[in-house]
Amino acid sequence: MRHLVVASVLSWICVPLAGAASDVGPHARGLVEQSQAQVKVDPERSRQLAEQALQQLATQPDADLQVRAHLLLCDYHSERDREAAERQLAAARALVPQLQRRGLEAGVLGCEGALHEGAGDNARALALYEQGVALAEKAQDEEMQADALFNRGHLRGVRGEFSNGLADLKKARASFERLQMPFHVLTVENTIAILYNRMGDHVQARRYYESALKAQAAAGLQREQAVTHYNLGRSLENLKEWDAAQQAFDQVLKLSRELSFPRGIGYALRGQAAVQNARQQPAAALALLDQAADLQKTLPDTRLHAQIQLQRGIALRLLRRLPESAQSLQEALKIFSSGESLAEQAATHGALAQTLAEQGDWRGAFEQQSRFKAASDQLLTRQLDERFATLKVEYDNTARDREMVLLQQSQKAAEHALAQERLAGRLLTAVILLAAVLLVVLGVLLWRHRRTSAAMRGLAMTDELTGLPNxxxxxxxxxxxxxxxxxxxxxxxxxxxxxxxxxxxxxxxxxxxxxxxxxxxxxxxxxxxxxxxxxxxxxxxxxxxxxxxxxxxxxxxxxxxxxxxxxxxxxxxxxxxxxxxxxxxxxxxxxxxxxxxxxxxxxxxxxxxxxxxxxxxxxxxxxxxxxxxxxxxxxxxxxxxxxxx
The missing domain is CATH 3.30.70.270 (Reverse transcriptase/Diguanylate cyclase domain)
Known part of the structure; x- marks a missing residue:
């Protein structure tokens, strides 16, 4: 549900350029602006208003207003019906040659990118977002440029490009502050928190979410509250604060049902299932996941499907239904790998290693554990490198002390993670020994561990792009x-x-x-x-x-x-x-x-x-x-x- 934030930004197209389409009656423009205002409050009402605006514009066309209305409907349907969203995208794209406000074309690219992102094609989505940034900049449309930067920054964070993602998001936030769009500033800050969460700073992310919830509640932004509650729940899930996570996911479910928001309901059920798995209640988790899977079948969201399969695999392992567990985890792993979601790949490799070990497939378990370690090390290295890059961007004469504190925290986090990995390696070795695996396998394990450690030491001091020291x-x-x-x-x-x-x-x-x-x-x-x-x-x-x-x-x-x-x-x-x-x-x-x-x-x-x-x-x-x-x-x-x- 983290990428639900992106879906909502397509509705940020608020103010037309001065003098554009001045011959259109105020009623159609008013309907479009009312529709935009309702996106974060009542999505169903937003859809009705956008459709009414298009009906009026059919007799008195205005390309700018029509594109804005189509993008609002694309936003609505992108969370519910992919085919309907694609129809709205096609209608908007057909009107692009007639636009007076050229920056709106960036919104069309953003709509298309959101659909690709929902389908798990992050590479294509990123290319479209980058085109949108360049187009909006060329058109000198600050609002649309901020929108495109937001989309690109969020997806860069998903792909692990944390410093570049934060740079985009901070530029977007500065633009929305200049444009006096406070609700959009809140949404950007919510996404900044998502990146902090992915960088491993779950405590900082939690502070951002809790601050955003207060402002959203005061403004009556129910849909945004549902998104933020879910993101807060994920931070609490990472912190293993299960009672607090349960409360956050319960709030997501309550708000999503009030709004008839099926994607929110699906993600809330996934979160509740994760809590039940952590509490060793796999039967309850499976019941929740079955409900989420039924909803997901109607939604254009492969990422939600993968998250459901990951939790299903964990629950089935706890129930000792090991072949089914392995099948669900392999399905989740395929989706996470295609979407370049490194953190989720690592978690799925670890869960699959446990399932295969309990099946007695020690070779497969060892292979998955090795992939888990490689993905975890790669993620940790990327987090550390991206934190260094972020500090470089923000570096000034007064920041040196803060930089040293962050470096020490990163070093402690790295030492803790490596200690945990060594512990996991020893436990896995013990399991293999108890199962009477040949001594030669143990020798291979130790040899590969030393080779991996040496390679990681080299990677930590090497720039990946140029091959030079970093x-x-x-x-x-x-x-x-x-x-x-x-x-x-x-x-x-x-x-x-x-x-x-x-x-x-x-x-x-x-x-x-x-x-x-x-x-x-x-x-x-x-x-x-x-x-x-x-x-x-x-x-x-x-x-x-x-x-x-x-x-x-x-x-x-x-x-x-x-x-x-x-x-x-x-x-x-x-x-x-x-x-x-x-x-x-x-x-x-x-x-x-x-x-x-x-x-x-x-x-x-x-x-x-x-x-x-x-x-x-x-x-x-x-x-x-x-x-x-x-x-x-x-x-x-x-x-x-x-x-x-």
Whole structure:
């Protein structure tokens, strides 16, 4: 039910552009606006008003109002009847050429994306949401752009791209605040809480949900309360606070029945069944799941089907109906895998391992347990990396202490998770031994465990896209250099010029290819400074790269940076970005006595931004902190080493 938030945003199209369709009678426009206002309160009333508006507009057409009405109906039917929603989408799409408010086309793309998301095709949904963002931005329609950013941010969070998802959601929230749309701000904050929940910060997510519920109750937004109560229930489920989770799911069921909201009822029953499974009441859980499954058959929601099958598999295992349990879990796993839902994949692998172990299929149980561990480790690594990326986006001079606290919390969470995984491995080994599994299987298990641990250590310090060391590795190397009795190193900080324009104009796939090409040029820096055999060359985050060059003089580092800049400028990227060359700006500095990690990075960053301000595609060096230099001397020192061709 987490993606129910997305379905409601299609109804956010509230205010037409000034002067558009001024010849249409006020009654049709009023019906559309009343329909929009009722979406979060009484969806059935919203549908009736939208249909009345379309009946009036049939005799006095207005493409903008008609598209808005069709999108409201698409929103309504997307939670109930996929074929009806597709008919509304087709009607809206046919009117796109006649639109005066071009940004409304982004809403049509959002409607189509929501249908694909409901069907489990998250990759196609994300592509449509990204088209919507670009289209709304081009049309300079802030409301529709905020809508599209919301859709994209939510789905990025589902796929585990937490930092990018949070960035989209915060931009959407800022736009809705400027547009004075407080209810939409609440919905965005509710979705931010969903991402915190997926990042493992269930306590923070719970605070967001409880705050949102108070505001929604005061505004009478019953439908939104049902969604938020469910999300709160999921947080409580993750925290294993079963009594509180039961109360939250009971509220979802009560509100959904009052609203005749079948999807909400289905998710509420799933939540209640999860609580019953946790309380070792599998028969009660199955009865609830049967009701949810009957509802789900009429709904365009494969994700709900998978969630039902996961809980059904757990209940059947508790009832010792092991073949049926395995069948349900395998069906759920297939859907979660196609939707790239990593957390749900991990949970399903773990449940399936238990079922197969109880069946006596030790080889299958071991395989599923290994996949559970791999998925859990991947999720944990992604959560940690995405938290680092989020901190980088929000980094400023006053945030360093907060960053260290978060890093410590992340480390404790990682240690706890790894301890739990080791415990699970020992328990599984004991089961295998008690079942008289051959000793050779135990040997294979230990060998694979060591190989996986070694691979995970490598992944934790490697950027997945470029294959370079990541931000964590670079910071670790810097700290090691600074801890030496006689620190001696230079630092290069590079940033691809106008990288956002590359992503916006050519797509993120082209942007990824550019990052890989620049990474190839980065690898040559170590060879440029021959005596720095231990140089650390890394992707620092986004489009930034960093090089830590031990025992390297400033002029040598500047020379290496210049050659790096020239190599990038000479790259042939025409197949990825036709008509555009790629350049970089580089900041160079050198570690001096008294430097801290913060001061050294800040000085490199200042040099980098001086290069940007001086016209980009150049190298700028700084040799000492600004605070100890005379202003005139400081400015003289920050001159570019090379002017662009």
């Amino acid at each position: 931000r964590r590795a670079a910071l670790t190397e810097l700290e090691a250099q600074m801890a030496k009795p006689s620190p001696d190193c230079a630092l290069l900080l590079a940033d691809i010029d106008l990288f956002k324009a590359i992503n916006d104009n050519h797509g993120h796939l082209a942007g990824d290819q550019i990052l890989r090409a620049v990474a190839g040029a980065v690898r040559a820096i170590g060879g440029d400074v021959t005596h720095s055999g231990s140089a650390c060359l890394a992707r620092f985050g986004g489009e930034e790269f960093i090089a830590v060059l031990p025992k390297t003089a400033l002029d040598e580092a500047v020379g290496a940076a210049e050659r790096f800049r020239e190599r990038v400028a000479a790259l042939d990227v025409s197949r990825h970005t036709p008509g555009r060359h790629v350049t970089i700006s580089v900041g160079v500095t050198r570690l001096v006595a008294g430097d801290t990690l913060s001061s050294l990075l800040r000085r490199a960053d200042e040099a980098l931004y001086a290069a940007k301000d001086a016209g980009r595609n150049r190298v700028v060096s700084r040799v000492a902190p600004v605070s100890v230099l005379d202003p005139i001397d400081a400015e003289d020192d920050a001159t570019p080493s090379v002017l662009p061709a």
